[in-house]
Amino acid sequence: MKDKKRFEVFDFFALEKNVLQIVRESFILFISFVFLAAIIGQIISAATLNCSVMNASSCVSPNITIFRLLNESGGYYNAHAQNATLSGYSPIYNYSLCCSSDYTLSATCSEAIVLKLFNYTNANVQFGNYSGPNTTYTYSSCLSASPGAASCTYSSGSCAGGYSCLASIASSEGWANNQTNAHVGPCSEYNTKVCCRLNSPPVISNVVLNSTYGTNYTYENLTVYFAESDADGDAYTNITDWRKNGTSIAVLNIAFNTNTSSTSTGAIRDYSTYGNNGTLGGGTAANAPTWTSSGKAGGAYAFDGVNDYIDIGNNRSLTPNNTLSVSLWVKPYATQNTYSGLAGNFNSYSGWIIRYSTSNQLSIRIGNGTTHQDFFSSGSTTTNNWTHMAFVYNGSGIIYYFNGINETVRSSNIAWLDYLSADVLIGSDGLTANRYFNGTIDEVQIFNYSLSANQIAAMYRAGVENHSVQMIHSDETTKGEAWGVAVTGNDGFDDGTSVLSNNLTIRGSVPNVTLLSPPDGNETRSRTPTFYWNATDVDGDAMTYEINITPVKFAGQFVCSDDIDTYSGVMNYTPASDLECFYDNSYYYLWSVRANDSDGQGGWAGPWKLNMTAVVDMSMPVNFVSFGQLSLLQDDNTTDNSPPPFQIQNDGNALININVTSTNLWNSIVNPNQYYKFKINNNSGELGSFNWGNSTTTWTSLPSSITNVSGIALLKYQDAFDSAIIDMLVQTPPAEPPGNKTATVTFMSILAE
Numbered sequence: 001m002k003d004k005k006r007f008e009v010f011d012f013f014a015l016e017k018n019v020l021q022i023v024r025e026s027f028i029l030f031i032s033f034v035f036l037a038a039i040i041g042q043i044i045s046a047a048t049l050n051c052s053v054m055n056a057s058s059c060v061s062p063n064i065t066i067f068r069l070l071n072e073s074g075g076y077y078n079a080h081a082q083n084a085t086l087s088g089y090s091p092i093y094n095y096s097l098c099c100s101s102d103y104t105l106s107a108t109c110s111e112a113i114v115l116k117l118f119n120y121t122n123a124n125v126q127f128g129n130y131s132g133p134n135t136t137y138t139y140s141s142c143l144s145a146s147p148g149a150a151s152c153t154y155s156s157g158s159c160a161g162g163y164s165c166l167a168s169i170a171s172s173e174g175w176a177n178n179q180t181n182a183h184v185g186p187c188s189e190y191n192t193k194v195c196c197r198l199n200s201p202p203v204i205s206n207v208v209l210n211s212t213y214g215t216n217y218t219y220e221n222l223t224v225y226f227a228e229s230d231a232d233g234d235a236y237t238n239i240t241d242w243r244k245n246g247t248s249i250a251v252l253n254i255a256f257n258t259n260t261s262s263t264s265t266g267a268i269r270d271y272s273t274y275g276n277n278g279t280l281g282g283g284t285a286a287n288a289p290t291w292t293s294s295g296k297a298g299g300a301y302a303f304d305g306v307n308d309y310i311d312i313g314n315n316r317s318l319t320p321n322n323t324l325s326v327s328l329w330v331k332p333y334a335t336q337n338t339y340s341g342l343a344g345n346f347n348s349y350s351g352w353i354i355r356y357s358t359s360n361q362l363s364i365r366i367g368n369g370t371t372h373q374d375f376f377s378s379g380s381t382t383t384n385n386w387t388h389m390a391f392v393y394n395g396s397g398i399i400y401y402f403n404g405i406n407e408t409v410r411s412s413n414i415a416w417l418d419y420l421s422a423d424v425l426i427g428s429d430g431l432t433a434n435r436y437f438n439g440t441i442d443e444v445q446i447f448n449y450s451l452s453a454n455q456i457a458a459m460y461r462a463g464v465e466n467h468s469v470q471m472i473h474s475d476e477t478t479k480g481e482a483w484g485v486a487v488t489g490n491d492g493f494d495d496g497t498s499v500l501s502n503n504l505t506i507r508g509s510v511p512n513v514t515l516l517s518p519p520d521g522n523e524t525r526s527r528t529p530t531f532y533w534n535a536t537d538v539d540g541d542a543m544t545y546e547i548n549i550t551p552v553k554f555a556g557q558f559v560c561s562d563d564i565d566t567y568s569g570v571m572n573y574t575p576a577s578d579l580e581c582f583y584d585n586s587y588y589y590l591w592s593v594r595a596n597d598s599d600g601q602g603g604w605a606g607p608w609k610l611n612m613t614a615v616v617d618m619s620m621p622v623n624f625v626s627f628g629q630l631s632l633l634q635d636d637n638t639t640d641n642s643p644p645p646f647q648i649q650n651d652g653n654a655l656i657n658i659n660v661t662s663t664n665l666w667n668s669i670v671n672p673n674q675y676y677k678f679k680i681n682n683n684s685g686e687l688g689s690f691n692w693g694n695s696t697t698t699w700t701s702l703p704s705s706i707t708n709v710s711g712i713a714l715l716k717y718q719d720a721f722d723s724a725i726i727d728m729l730v731q732t733p734p735a736e737p738p739g740n741k742t743a744t745v746t747f748m749s750i751l752a753e
Helices: 453-464
Strands: 003-011 050-055 064-070 080-083 095-100 104-106 112-117 125-127 139-146 150-156 164-171 182-185 192-198 203-211 222-229 237-244 250-254 290-292 300-304 310-313 324-332 341-347 350-356 361-368 372-380 387-393 397-402 405-411 424-426 438-447 482-490 512-517 522-524 531-536 544-553 564-568 587-597 605-612 618-622 624-630 635-637 646-650 656-662 676-682 709-715 723-731 741-751
Touching (some): 050 164, 064 182, 095 164, 125 182, 139 150, 222 237, 341 361, 361 387, 361 397, 424 438, 531 587, 618 741, 676 709
Antiparallel strands (some): 064 095, 104 139, 250 438, 310 424, 361 372, 656 741
């Protein structure tokens, strides 16, 4: 009897991956730059300063005399100096160092000392910043300018670029080094030059206010864009003052960017339309804080903790009745005294104040004229570090913010604030001695309404980035409002001209969308998942929807792509074609939806994350082939369906490749050999279920059990095209001994997309 050969198949498939998901918050920032004004080139020129020695009677307004000079022979070479403001002395010198400019000049000493004079008249001179041996002279010849600021230096040989030579000086003694005990003359006389310049403040140009998408809806943020330049090459900052319907949203907007030591009333500029300018030390120099260039954004003022403060006055706008917001940056130098004040005006039971309590924590006191209430923060500032401190009083409670984060909420039994006619102070609580702040304060703003948490966060981010607030969050805007912003350049010396942006009128209302399913971070095996959401429109308008399904690759280049679809209909969407990008190939999806009505597009809801996982799975409806008995050199195959061939089916959700391997069938010969072969063929009724050209469709020797060969390429997963057959061919080798012959054929499926 002929030997019986039996074939067995083991059905191997790739196990679905167990995916460890790390859930993170995801944000997409949509930015649309819609420039409403053309970019116009500007030529920025520095201020002119022209000085020369001339007959004193010829130096007439608007020219100014810096000092007079005369030598023993009646000329102005190798001369002594005389103070320009000298009166009641005789004689008055015949010659003047006379200066002119396209700026307004003065001989005041608030900006630059040109030279120091030993006496009012018949005087030797020294550098204006002299610090060498011998005494520093008492009398000053000075230069100031408006706008801008004057500065002077001293040079051997010639003045540096941007500086004008005013005069030259020389001393006869070597120890003086031509810096002191010197005679003076015109620039051409001596080698040591007196060099001064007029600072040109920065120029702001091309100020454009845009909304996020350029459509000005209530869900869009407002951002201002502008150019800034400085003819002198100075470092510059800028100050923004946001305005609604032509009026500043801040009732106090003080940036402290200008180096000001003047205690004149109102010398510290409030950039708001309310004009609540501040006065250093209340007008007393001993109580004035010191300006520093090391602010959070530009300059700031350092308070000594002893008696320094800034007086803002008592304008009614500084104590609104129903709502109040205060924002400032603080940098304490040490643990503060209890009740060291930061800002406010409070007395008895009226007004408001923010101050320290203990351990650098903050407290806020508010009063309604009859009673008062204190609110203490949980957080605190840290020594020698900048902290953004803000609070909101909304009529029902106090909300603290530290570094942009909502830190403490306290309910209030005070429903309104009582106006206090006392001045608002910065750096002092104004109530008791020794309650002064020891540290630096910058960017003080007061608002007569409740700022949103998102806007306070935006203000914090602006400070972290060391610039003024250049974005208004959509939480602050309401339909019908006209928004604008004034931008002012500053170089530490002076402000440039403020430039007002275009106005944007806020539009509304538009639909709002809430995503429902699949949940954020969900995993799906469906290649056509259905997305669900809810949309509302306060106007009840009919809506259309736009869904954005975007693949994101963890790293590397994109190799698959899905896109946006727009349509009208119900609030769900099923893709018309299969999604292409698997989590197994390092992709995930972000999906978001927005709605449109008669007013325009609503904001995007989402994005939510979705992982589409590949399922690599197969089965074998026919998994056993038996050829019965064969003689030596007798052959048989399954192409006549007797016996039936193997049948394989893709039960997953992705294209797969299938490799084939086998144990040895014959005892007399090992794989591969001509007596044991296979080939792939179409299953009846499922033509086109795999890639014919790349599959093994001609008789091919089966490999050894340790070697794979490609069998089926790109076997489809759709029900109508998801199977194939594997024909087998055997022929008994001439030296094969008798007996049962058995081999195990292994089919391994591999993700093919």
